[in-house]
Amino acid sequence: MATFRKNYTWINSEGFISKADKHKVCKLHKSIYGLKQASRSWNIRFDEVVKSFDFIQNMDDQCVYKKVSGSSVVFLILYVDDILIIGNDIGMLSSVKLWLTKSFSMKDLGEASYILGIKIYRDRSRRIIGLSQSLY
Numbered sequence: 001m002a003t004f005r006k007n008y009t010w011i012n013s014e015g016f017i018s019k020a021d022k023h024k025v026c027k028l029h030k031s032i033y034g035l036k037q038a039s040r041s042w043n044i045r046f047d048e049v050v051k052s053f054d055f056i057q058n059m060d061d062q063c064v065y066k067k068v069s070g071s072s073v074v075f076l077i078l079y080v081d082d083i084l085i086i087g088n089d090i091g092m093l094s095s096v097k098l099w100l101t102k103s104f105s106m107k108d109l110g111e112a113s114y115i116l117g118i119k120i121y122r123d124r125s126r127r128i129i130g131l132s133q134s135l136y
Helices: 038-052 090-103
Strands: 008-011 015-018 064-069 072-079 082-087 118-123 128-132
Touching: 038 072, 064 090, 072 090, 082 090
Parallel strands: none
Antiparallel strands: 008 015, 064 072, 072 082, 118 128
């Protein structure tokens, strides 16, 4: 066992116990990366922030958000901590990305070519986008 601070001792990898207060537990006021609750906390925060920017959550797949402004449409698809942004208006896509960088620590990885093992291919001259799962 390794000692943690003054009065606390690690017990396996499940947590720690204060020698004086064995029956008590600690309540976290913010999430810590790597804990079971961290992904839930991240998802709740992302949901609140995205909805504050007028995105609407899809009821069938709660990891998909949509924002419509006139004829412009943007979709945010969330997978754990990766976000795929799809839209039909470059200006609106740019404003969403700028807003996301102000709200979260993130980086733009450019155009998506693979997502969750699915290949995305484009033929811009014919205005075609396709998906392939040939690896499966």
